[in-house]
Amino acid sequence: MTGAPDFYYDSMSQVRMETWHAGPVALVGDAAYCASPASGQGTSLALVGAYVLAAGLKQAAGDHTVAFPAHEASMRPFVEANQALGTANIKRMVLSSRSQVRMSMLMLRLVNPLSGKDRIMAKVVEPIHRAATAIDLPTV
Numbered sequence: 001m002t003g004a005p006d007f008y009y010d011s012m013s014q015v016r017m018e019t020w021h022a023g024p025v026a027l028v029g030d031a032a033y034c035a036s037p038a039s040g041q042g043t044s045l046a047l048v049g050a051y052v053l054a055a056g057l058k059q060a061a062g063d064h065t066v067a068f069p070a071h072e073a074s075m076r077p078f079v080e081a082n083q084a085l086g087t088a089n090i091k092r093m094v095l096s097s098r099s100q101v102r103m104s105m106l107m108l109r110l111v112n113p114l115s116g117k118d119r120i121m122a123k124v125v126e127p128i129h130r131a132a133t134a135i136d137l138p139t140v
């Protein structure tokens with residue numbers, strides 16, 4: 001880390017707002033509901049949000065007073081599910097002591113040779129899959 005020419009350091013932050021629109025302006029993506037890199041879902045949230053907003057505007061024939069609240073209503077549970085992933089993952093991603101790092105590495109080494117590791121991994125990624133699919137996309 002001390003020798004790296006491109007060392008990257010930043011906070012893990014989420015954006016949580018009561019509303020994502022004001023008048024004719026609406027936010028999508030990180031500006032509205034950043035879930036932080038810890039969720040691993042920021043790109044999906046940004047793309048899905050843009051798609052849902054565009055679909056809503058089309059369905060409302062461009063009337064933002066209808067489309068913006070509808071966008072917010074359909075996106076908010078999806079956003080909250082994926083932001084919750086971020087807060088849950090952070091505890092595993094940012095370990096706070098050397099012993100936690102050692103324990104984590106040991107667990108990975110122990111799981112790797114196990115014949116049932118695919119089942120274990122499926123259980124680990126199940127909450128991610130659930131959050132990532134927690135929205136029905138509109139067809140346009």
Ligand SMILES: Cc1cc2nc3c(=O)[nH]c(=O)nc-3n(C[C@H](O)[C@H](O)[C@H](O)COP(=O)(O)OP(=O)(O)OC[C@H]3O[C@@H](n4cnc5c(N)ncnc54)[C@H](O)[C@@H]3O)c2cc1C
Binds near residue numbers: 028037042044
């Ligand atoms: C280290 C790291 C790791 C990540 N890992 C993942 C991952 O594994 N999976 C995942 O899904 N997501 C990940 N993300 C999150 C993901 O990158 C973001 O959630 C996603 O890029 C958000 O897209 P966006 O379009 O909302 O914002 P951005 O991608 O930030 O786009 C905003 C754009 O607006 C531009 N801009 C800002 N201000 C102005 C201005 N005044 N005028 C003009 N342009 C402006 C910026 O330059 C930028 O290009 C990670 C993020 C980081 C930082």
